[in-house]
Amino acid sequence: MKKPKVGFYSLTSCSGDILEITNLEEDLLKLFEIVDVVELNVAMPSAGAMPEIAFVEGAVTQSEEARFLRKLRKEVKQLVAMGSCACTGGVVARGPKQRKGWLRDVYPESWEIFKSGFPRAIKDVVQVDLEIPGCPIERGYFLHCVGYLLRSVMPEVPNYPVCMECKMKGNECLLRYRGLPCLGPITRAGCGARQPSMGRPCDGCFGPYDDANLDSLIDIFRSLGLSEREIKSRLDLFWERHR
Numbered sequence: 001m002k003k004p005k006v007g008f009y010s011l012t013s014c015s016g017d018i019l020e021i022t023n024l025e026e027d028l029l030k031l032f033e034i035v036d037v038v039e040l041n042v043a044m045p046s047a048g049a050m051p052e053i054a055f056v057e058g059a060v061t062q063s064e065e066a067r068f069l070r071k072l073r074k075e076v077k078q079l080v081a082m083g084s085c086a087c088t089g090g091v092v093a094r095g096p097k098q099r100k101g102w103l104r105d106v107y108p109e110s111w112e113i114f115k116s117g118f119p120r121a122i123k124d125v126v127q128v129d130l131e132i133p134g135c136p137i138e139r140g141y142f143l144h145c146v147g148y149l150l151r152s153v154m155p156e157v158p159n160y161p162v163c164m165e166c167k168m169k170g171n172e173c174l175l176r177y178r179g180l181p182c183l184g185p186i187t188r189a190g191c192g193a194r195q196p197s198m199g200r201p202c203d204g205c206f207g208p209y210d211d212a213n214l215d216s217l218i219d220i221f222r223s224l225g226l227s228e229r230e231i232k233s234r235l236d237l238f239w240e241r242h243r
């Protein structure tokens with residue numbers, strides 16, 4: 001039976017999402033059994049063929065990237081934004097007002113040669129069929145989505161908070177019992193409460209679920225003694241770009 005062609009591509013990114021795929025171990029071998037991988041940036045040479053399903057990580061910062069995306073969109077049946085940078089601009093889209101200053105600080109001799117524009121989500125350039133959030137993506141959730149896409153069905157997206165996954169794992173609540181500024185109550189589940197399960201508050205990389213009550217969580221953060229600046233900094237990592 002002919003296997004569907006699948007490609008994985010990187011725009012401006014740390015390649016963290018594609019690295020998650022290369023780290024699928026036995027599941028990666030199973031994936032190669034059911035799909036024909038024509039492109040897996042950083043891990044194998046290109047087969048030089050167009051896929052039917054394209055997974056793209058990273059934000060759009062260069063005009064070449066926008067051109068590439070438009071071409072890809074015309075060729076593929078399904079285009080998937082993979083990772084928070086691809087879905088919203090992610091961490092690379094932090095600090096729109098401070099960017100020039102940061103560039104000058106890091107590259108004092110050469111900052112003027114950087115021609116990249118402000119990072120954009122893929123959906124700001126072309127139509128996207130599915131977004132798989134996360135920084136990086138969650139391997140189990142990625143495989144879940146692939147299973148649906150291969151049947152040409154859109155996967156269901158969890159519409160409840162990370163707290164539910166925390167409870168299912170029996171974790172002690174970091175917000176309630178340790179006073180840590182966890183964003184789990186306003187963040188869409190799907191990661192299996194990855195950070196809280198390791199004793200770290202959720203940073204919100206999956207973005208909000210539909211009924212997320214941000215104002216209420218901000219009130220809780222204030223009651224914990226966080227300053228307005230600290231609260232803004234917590235939300236600025238991922239959440240701000242969803243508002």
Ligand code: SF4
Nearest residue numbers: 013016083084085135
């Ligand atoms: S979403 Fe996170 S892991 Fe993926 S490219 Fe952006 S910074 Fe890297």
Ligand code: SF4
Nearest residue numbers: 163166173174182184
């Ligand atoms: S640790 Fe965070 S994600 Fe887990 S239950 Fe508490 S607030 Fe929710």
